[in-house]
Amino acid sequence: MPGVPSSRGCEACRRQKKKCDQLKPACTRCTRLQIPCVGSGQRRFKFKEGYASKQQGAIILSTFARVPTNDTLQITRDFIEVLQVTDIRYDVTWYGPFLENIPCRIGSSAALDAAIAAVTGAVKALRTRQGFPDAMTKYVKGWKALRTCLSDPEQTKSIHTVVAIYLMMICQSWVGRPDDHFANHGEILAHILDAAVTQAGKGEFEDGMIVTLSSPVVLQSIVDPNLPLGSWFWTLAKSYEPKRPIMENQFGRLPSLQFYVMAQVTQWLRDPALHLVNIATAYNQLIADCSTMHSMLDKIVELEASGNPFLSGRLHTRPQAAYSVLICLALILNLVMRIFDPNSETLAEEAADLIGESIWLSRLADRHRPFGVSFMPVSLATAWMAADSMAVKDQIRDILIGYQADFPAMNWIETCSWLQNKYDEIRRSQLDALFATQF
Known part of the structure; x- marks a missing residue:
């Protein structure tokens, strides 16, 4: 092939x-x-x-691969078949465009091969609603191969091991068992990336992989400020520092979604009282970027209603994913700012608007379930946490229950409670600190 x-x-x-x-x-x-x-x-x-x-x-296919065997050829055929799926509901590249470059890596790592086989089996089972026993067998074999790989210190540092871990975590959300804690995936990726960052600069694939997998870790650390970030993170973030401040949207680039900006937010949230000015500046930019993205989505909806065939597939849904992240970040900063200014009517109104936008976006993206809405649950869980109205919380809860029907392994309702507890802790600690400084 x-x-x-x-x-x-x-x-x-x-x-x-x-x-x-x-x-x-x-x-x-x-x-x-x-x-x-x-x-x-x-x-x-x-x-x-x-x-x-x-x-x-x-x-x-690969300058890295061993002499191909019947098994590796079959894995390659099956995975390429998955990559060629045009139905956006089952487009695996939602989980990273680097997946398109994986076929040339098949045969280079036993753990990676087993993880790819697990992904392929899971996708086919989810699409056809058949073959779940075979998918579960491949899923178990994938974890066994990965555990064997992680027992070797050298293989642990390999970029192929990082890819295998990421793929198995995706499979876990599809066909595995619910996590004990929401932050598990972020913590695992953070520790592995700490080792894998030594691969930076060795090639386009390695660099792309590290950046791609760093982004969810950044988002996870914003949602959970207690997530440990190693020295690799700050080295990587520094390399993305812009040469000059980004003051406006240029060619569709949103300042708030630049890696370096998001990295700074993770640092500010660890001691928000010291960075309130920076947080307020970042929040105002997020509100502006949300407005920009909403306008873009409105145009896309209008073009689609006119029968424009151009807006099919990924080009239609990528802006939805970006908007989901923007809403999530804005709600987090809104929550933090309201700790220090609880009576602000403006912040309360903006929070209500952002929550409404999250619900609207989930309705807009609903037809792309299950893979095509992989960006929505975290945004909705954040909206649930920020909502004051029980009626709104119930509305968000019903949407998340629908997502759980797609992937029972993910308990998003528990995630909402987990997030609520996390930010209640932050609120208490900041209020205690403020109280202590007054006496």
């Missing part, structure tokens, strides 16, 4: 069969149409039946 190089143009230009100039951060056509520019410059392959020999021009 050799790979045949495909266009490097962005997704929008490829769908319309237009020539893409591949300008960064957005091509000329996407900038003119004011639409997201995704995938520009990315190397793609079209996979066809049959395996090419080493003739001139043939593409070899």
Whole structure:
């Protein structure tokens, strides 16, 4: 099943069969149409039946892989089949665009191969609602292979081990058992990335993987300020420090979603009383970015209603994911600011608006369940925590129960209570500190 190089143009230009100039951060056509520019410059392959020999021009799947065996060839075939799914509801690249580069890594790590097999089995079972026993068998084998790998200190540092851990955590949310604590995944990734950051600079795949997996750790640490972040995090964050302040949205880039900005927020939340000015500045930018993103989504809805065929697949849903993260971050900072200014009517009104936006967004994205709404539960759980009205809490709870029907392993209702307890602790500690300074 050799790979045949495909266009490097962005997704929008490829769908319309237009020539893409591949300008960064957005091509000329996407900038003119004011639409997201995704995938520009990315190397793609079209996979066809049959395996090419080493003739001139043939593409070899992996320079890293061992001599392929029947097992690795089957894993490769099955995973490529999963990657070729066009139904956005079961598009695995929601969990990271780097997944498209994994086929060339198959055969390089027993743990990675087992994790890929587990993902493939789970996706097929979820799509067809058949084959769950086989999926569970592969899931168990994946964890066994990973435990064996982690017993070797050298393999623990490998980028392939990091990928395997990430894939198994995804599988756990699909077909496994509920976590004991919401923060488990973030803690595991933080510890593994601490070791894997030594792979930074070794190649495009390694760098892309580290950045991709760091982003959920950053979000997790914002939701849970007690999550430990090692030295790797601050080294990585510093490397993303902009050369000049980002003062406005440029080519669809949102200042609040820049990695370095989010990294700073995690630091401020560990002692919010010392960083109230910075928190307020970041919050105001988040409110502005939320307004920008809502306007973009309104335009997308209007274009879709007019029958525009361009807005299919990932290009339709990526802005929804970005807006979900913005709402989550804004609600967290709103909660922290209200600790120090509990009587602010403006903050209370903005919180109510953000909660309403989260509910609206969940309705807009609902047709993309289950994979296509993977970004929504954390935002909704944060909205539940921030809501004062029991009627609104019940409304959010009903939506989250629907998500639990998709993946019973994820207990989002418990997550809401967990988040509530976490931020109640922060509120008590900050109020105690304020009280102590007055006497």
